[in-house]
Amino acid sequence: MSKVVLDVPEISCAHCSQAITQALQPQAGVEKVRVDVPSRKVYLDYDENTISIDKVKALLAEEEYPVANISNA
Numbered sequence: 001m002s003k004v005v006l007d008v009p010e011i012s013c014a015h016c017s018q019a020i021t022q023a024l025q026p027q028a029g030v031e032k033v034r035v036d037v038p039s040r041k042v043y044l045d046y047d048e049n050t051i052s053i054d055k056v057k058a059l060l061a062e063e064e065y066p067v068a069n070i071s072n073a
């Protein structure tokens with residue numbers, strides 16, 4: 001399992017947190033999603049053999065939350 005931190009500048013409120021969680025949590029391979037609104041970060045635990053980080057980025061982009069940066073948790 002991999003752990004990453006995604007910087008998502010568009011995060012601004014609890015609705016954003018909910019939208020991102022709902023977009024990612026149901027996906028196969030996503031273990032855990034935690035959105036921190038004040039720091040505009042998404043903490044993601046996922047199985048890289050099941051879902052790619054590019055897929056995660058695409059899903060967030062579809063929801064109008066482009067990922068600006070990815071770092072290891």
Ligand SMILES: [Cu+2]
Binds near residue numbers: 016
């Ligand atoms: Cu919001």
